[in-house]
Amino acid sequence: MSAGDRRKQAVTSHDVARAAGVSRASVSRAFAADGNISPKLRSHVLQVAQDIGYSVNQIARGLNRQRSDLVGIIASRLDNPHRSAQVEALTKGVVAQGLRPLLFCIERNEPVDRILGLLLDYQVSGVIITSGSPDETIVERCAAHEVPLILVDRPNTDWERVDHVTGDNVAGGRMVAQALQEKGRSHIVVVRPRRITHAMSERVDSLVTTCGEFDIAVETILMDGSDYDAALQCVSHWLTTQNAPVRDGSTALFVPNDISALGALDALRVTGLAVPQDIGLMGYDDIAQAAWVGASLSTVRQDPETIAAEVLTLLARRIETPDGPPTTIRIPVTLKLRSTH
Known part of the structure; x- marks a missing residue:
């Protein structure tokens, strides 16, 4: 690693504030999606930060706020084109909402509790499980941390704080x-x-x-x-x-x-x-x-993008109202009659 790389890694928000001629609070507001700062000042701070090689440690920021911008996605069998299309739609949708996907691919029928523990360590804003049938202990752990849990194509449950989305x-x-x-x-x-x-x-x-x-x-x-x-x-x-x-x-x-x-x-x-x-x-x-x-x-x-959109709608609703009643959504399906039937 060159000396220039080491200097770039060492850049802090204090360095940005000094270079931009603003307070550290202004730097923090410039990088926050809902920060109270004028567009002109935000643009100035972000440009200075880019020029001197500064980037935000989002994980550290999440730990400071008790909740990160990360959304955990647990999936398996990505060799199945439908599942991979579904995960792609979910990750793009998470990013479109200003959040960051954290994807874990597991073997089919592998327990998800170990992965869930890692996600909870990252103070994730929600967890989406498209693989494996989580037991009640896992659900209780999410509830204890007030982490929304969305199950995709899983058996329906009456667990509190857990929503379900599946094709019909x-x-x-x-x-x-x-x-x-x-x-x-x-x-x-x-x-x-x-x-x-x-x-x-x-x-x-x-x-x-x-x-x-x-x-x-x-x-x-x-x-x-x-x-x-x-x-x-x-x-x-x-x-x-x-x-x-x-x-x-x-x-x-x-x-x-x-x-x-x-x-x-x-x-x-x-x-x-x-x-x-x-x-x-x-x-x-x-x-x-x-x-x-x-x-x-x-x-x-069954349309992966429609499924993903409903998952993300439920996730946003659950983040906003953690104690709301469980919701199950069945996505309509359509026939595609071609040449083989």
Whole structure:
């Protein structure tokens, strides 16, 4: 590190005040979003600070105020395009609100309590969990620190100070069943993970219930995972070692997330089945790859940006009114019928 770098790191707010010819209080107000200072003076102080290499230690500032501008986001499975799009929308939304995202990526089903402890040490203004099902102890810790907690696509609870946002999976499962019934499918094969998430379970249960109303037979096969490879192997094995479906268009597959549905699609094609003439297929999420020409996957869309906007609205409301009643929001979903169903 050069001497110039060391000098730049050592610059303090006192140095800025002296160089700008103002008080240290004016420097503090210039860097505060709601600071009581004229635009002209703020611009002058910020320019001087930039010229001499000063930046605010936001974590230290948060500790001094008992609350930082940080918002913790705990997520997993960012290899799933829907989850990564959701996290991207959340982080951009946090920044747009003048806050700073602090993202922790964890393994699926990894306990979130250790990560939560780190977030609470940073005096975060809120926590958003898109992965794992936090137990009541974690919720109590957030409540004790008066930290808002928003759960995304998690089972609903009656915990105080905890809000929930999820896509309308029940409506989505019903939409899939109706779309396949209208195409004349009389046999639905559900391809689902052995360890199924709450959201996917809601979709499958709703589809099964609706198929019962339509007198459509439902079969379930299990895959060891919830990604492309798991579905490719599962469907390939089903087609080659079990009773292959009759090639009369009566059967369709439902895979409750798109990345797995794309694996199922390739398995069907490799085996020689024409989609949708011999067999239909529908996914769920409407990831970007679903619309690619090579896939043209029929699916159900849940919009990551809409979900993120509702999460951030609840977070802002919870920060403003910590003791307000718990809120659950179900985001409407829409059918995206392309070429595979």
